[in-house]
Amino acid sequence: MPSLMDAGRVGGALLLAPGVYAPQSDTFLLQEAIEREDLPAGAEVLDVGTGSGALALAAARRGARVTAVDRSWRAVLTARLHALLARQRVRVLHGDLLEPAAGRRFDLIVCNPPYVPSPRKRPPRRGAAVAWDAGHDGRAVLDRVCDGAADLLRPSGVLLLVHSALSGVTPTLERLERAGLVATVVRRSSVPFGPVLRSRSDWLERRGLIAPGQEKEELVIIRAHRP
Template sequence: MSSVLGADRTTSADALVFAPGVYAPQSDTFLLADALEREPLGPGAEVLDVGTGTGVLALAAARRGARVTAVDRSWRAVAATRLNAARAGQRVRVLHGDLLAPAAGRRFDLIVCNPPYVPAPRAGVPRHGAAVAWDAGHDGRAVLDRICDGAAGLLHPSGALLLVHSALSGVRATLDRLRGAGLDAAVMERRVVPFGPVLRSRADWLERRGLVAPGEEKEELVVVRAERV
């Protein structure tokens, strides 16, 4: 078990303050945390956590001595992350805003992002409600493509993006898009996990779309690492 969330991952998660409607740490969070732990971060490295939620990844980077900026479009997430950073005794700059926009004009050594990526029956991205944290249009790429297109402009040379999402959203599309933006991209982590409540509730729709096989009950999560060369 990774130590990035502390000696006991469950205990560390339980120590967090959660806000209603804010995405709580799940399998994708932990997979990205494992990738973050293996990333070489020198003292004072500049890290951007996009869609920080409760601040788990931001705190993991801060504990390693990084200078961390965390962003979320939810004011509740901003408040939860600020409170969790204070409780942990870690300095994290938490900004309210949409994806990469609050960090415009800055450069980072590492960007970590767990964006909404679940294919959904409705087009576009919801503006309100809990689904804001996971629904991302018919193909699940309404947010992923924006991250892929914009990350390179916020990275120092040799800086990297760590991006987690479901294979249902198109791994090849992510790699192609990042490479098209001038980044050297590859899958560095894979993990198969059972469907959660959201995917179980739309399994029939996913099957009709040809995204899952009949009776499928698991999905593959991937972490893509993309470096500015």
């Protein structure tokens, strides 16, 4: 049975099926970035890895025409339900990252990808950890988004991306620049470790990704636009 979550910062209560990522600090930071973005009338927006659909709804409430994508059927059905309940028009597609939107162009792409470094070399293919585990360096999904987003952006189109500094901010900026985008960090926020990072803090410390006794991580919002 889905659980009811108080998620007023993303527009009301959300019904979350097991395994669907619940809106958290990274979601809220990205929502704020969406709200600050100067969108053209009738903007075309793509939400990659939509999860609950919270960010897709945030864009739809601004009058955008939104396409949302997720590889999890549970997430797809959850996002469709939330769009229906919110009376917002969001097209939710099942598929892997950018692939369902191939050949289209967008004014804005938003993405809150899996980015947590994991003792597992490869990201899991099923289970709740699909929403956060991203290989040893946390970049298994990030790099694919950085490499492919430019092809889906219109001239002057924008990519808004959130991830942890543990995954490497400079590699993201450099990868986006190589793809032809102009990228900058527009927001940084320090947040306490959640259960996942607390459970693997010893491993992160051995990898040199955190300092001894560190209990917070830095989240970054990266904005990249196509000239």
